[in-house]
Amino acid sequence: xxxxxxxFSLILFSLLLIGSIAPSGCANIVPPTGGPKDTIPPxxxxxxxxxxxxNFTGTKIIFNFDEYIDGKDIRNELLVSPVPKxxxxxxxxxxxxxxxxxxxxxxxxxxxxxxGKGIKDVNEGNILRNFTYVFSTGAAIDRxxxxxxxxxxxxxxxxxxLIAVLQDSLYDSAVVKNxxxxxxxxxxxxxxxxxxxxxxxxxxxxxxxxxxxxKYLSKAQLFAFADAxxxxxxxxxxxxxxxxxxxxxxxxxxxxxxxxTGAKPAPPKRLNKESDRRLQVNINASxxxxxxxxxFRITFSSxxxxxxxxxxxxxxxxxxxxxxxxxRYVRDSTNKTFALYYAWPTDxxxxxxxxxxxxxxxxxxxxLKDDTVSFKTxxxxxxxxxxxxxxxxxxxxxxxxxxxxxxxxxYTIPFNTxxxxxxxxxxxxxxxxxILYDTNRNMIWDHGVFFGKNKRQPEKVTTIRKKLNVKAxxxxxxxxxx
Numbered sequence: 001x002x003x004x005x006x007x008f009s010l011i012l013f014s015l016l017l018i019g020s021i022a023p024s025g026c027a028n029i030v031p032p033t034g035g036p037k038d039t040i041p042p043x044x045x046x047x048x049x050x051x052x053x054x055n056f057t058g059t060k061i062i063f064n065f066d067e068y069i070d071g072k073d074i075r076n077e078l079l080v081s082p083v084p085k086x087x088x089x090x091x092x093x094x095x096x097x098x099x100x101x102x103x104x105x106x107x108x109x110x111x112x113x114x115x116g117k118g119i120k121d122v123n124e125g126n127i128l129r130n131f132t133y134v135f136s137t138g139a140a141i142d143r144x145x146x147x148x149x150x151x152x153x154x155x156x157x158x159x160x161x162l163i164a165v166l167q168d169s170l171y172d173s174a175v176v177k178n179x180x181x182x183x184x185x186x187x188x189x190x191x192x193x194x195x196x197x198x199x200x201x202x203x204x205x206x207x208x209x210x211x212x213x214x215k216y217l218s219k220a221q222l223f224a225f226a227d228a229x230x231x232x233x234x235x236x237x238x239x240x241x242x243x244x245x246x247x248x249x250x251x252x253x254x255x256x257x258x259x260x261t262g263a264k265p266a267p268p269k270r271l272n273k274e275s276d277r278r279l280q281v282n283i284n285a286s287x288x289x290x291x292x293x294x295x296f297r298i299t300f301s302s303x304x305x306x307x308x309x310x311x312x313x314x315x316x317x318x319x320x321x322x323x324x325x326x327x328r329y330v331r332d333s334t335n336k337t338f339a340l341y342y343a344w345p346t347d348x349x350x351x352x353x354x355x356x357x358x359x360x361x362x363x364x365x366x367x368l369k370d371d372t373v374s375f376k377t378x379x380x381x382x383x384x385x386x387x388x389x390x391x392x393x394x395x396x397x398x399x400x401x402x403x404x405x406x407x408x409x410x411y412t413i414p415f416n417t418x419x420x421x422x423x424x425x426x427x428x429x430x431x432x433x434x435i436l437y438d439t440n441r442n443m444i445w446d447h448g449v450f451f452g453k454n455k456r457q458p459e460k461v462t463t464i465r466k467k468l469n470v471k472a473x474x475x476x477x478x479x480x481x482x
């Protein structure tokens with residue numbers, strides 16, 4: 001019994017020894033986790049001269065941080081106020097950022113360097129947001145503070161690419177000729193913030209800063225202005241500016257109630273597939289089906305010199321002529337497109353009969369032979385019914401509801417006295433809703449005018465955040481509170 005126990009102990013010891021000296025290659029190698037990801041932005045260790053220095057006379061500022069700095073965006077992000085004639089030079093080396101002042105500093109003036117999102121570390125790109133350094137060439141730091149926001153007037157939305165500027169010259173021409181005194185960038189919500197401003201009275205503007213000139217140079221430039229100068233001190237009331245493009249094309253109207261001029265026409269149907277040496281005709285009825293909310297268009301391959309509408313027969317399904325007093329043709333300026341205006345019912349068939357002699361272009365081309373095109377209008381079930389009511393709408397501002405798709409205005413409908421828009425037939429789809437306060441009641445948005453005697457602000461638009469998804473053959477009702 002003792003021999004057996006001794007043998008068992010020897011075998012067990014041998015197995016343990018073999019396991020302890022087994023080749024390390026048999027083990028699973030697990031790399032270290034490395035710890036959590038660095039999310040901390042760079043920290044300023046020192047600045048020479050120190051922040052808020054007074055009686056500044058130097059030409060160089062040195063910033064030392066606690067980690068390596070990626071300086072590629074500093075130059076684009078850096079704003080200096082008051083705006084210098086010559087921009088400073090920025091150098092980055094390891095943990096150090098050096099700003100070299102090339103402009104002549106003014107006496108008794110507070111300068112602020114706003115770095116925006118320019119200071120970030122090399123490894124993870126963590127940003128030290130809105131890092132600001134201030135100094136004064138005098139004995140005090142100016143503390144004027146002013147905030148506001150900019151709204152793009154024709155959309156009711158913000159634009160983070162805009163800047164707000166303060167001009168110490170109150171003449172209108174200064175926004176074109178002079179560099180501004182102070183600059184502030186707009187954030188994603190359109191807000192701007194002027195700090196360390198010398199108390200005083202300034203003209204306030206906002207603009208798309210094309211070319212970095214900080215000036216209003218073109219009517220195609222997004223621009224906004226305050227109606228009156230602002231007096232800036234320690235606490236100045238906020239102000240909202242409405243930006244517009246004066247060159248904005250307001251001649252292209254969207255579809256109004258019962259019309260179809262703004263909707264994108266359906267792909268045309270070619271009626272005559274003969275050689276291009278013959279006159280060719282197209283209509284905007286996709287698959288021989290016409291959208292009654294659109295405008296029926298007849299388009300020819302070239303401008304017509306002759307168009308005898310009395311020869312063109314417009315008939316019902318049974319080829320009975322429709323009373324000519326119920327419809328009319330309107331040609332465009334090219335004589336290539338003719339709109340046929342008629343009170344189109346749904347789910348109805350029609351024929352257009354074109355005799356060979358009804359028309360010809362400037363070189364005498366005609367139809368190859370008499371041609372008939374048959375089409376029908378969409379059914380009721382192809383449309384949705386809408387009722388949109390804005391509960392707290394100010395009707396004295398003449399509000400108009402805009403239906404927008406892809407930033408294009410598709411339909412424009414005024415509100416009734418019950419603060420609602422209602423249509424029995426409306427095209428299905430998802431729409432962004434905007435409210436235009438139509439001051440002059442012309443059913444289109446009108447831009448502002450800055451120069452001249454007839455200075456005016458643009459008409460304002462409010463965007464409703466919740467989109468409207470119109471479903472076919474469905475009652476689409478929505479109550480909205482602004």
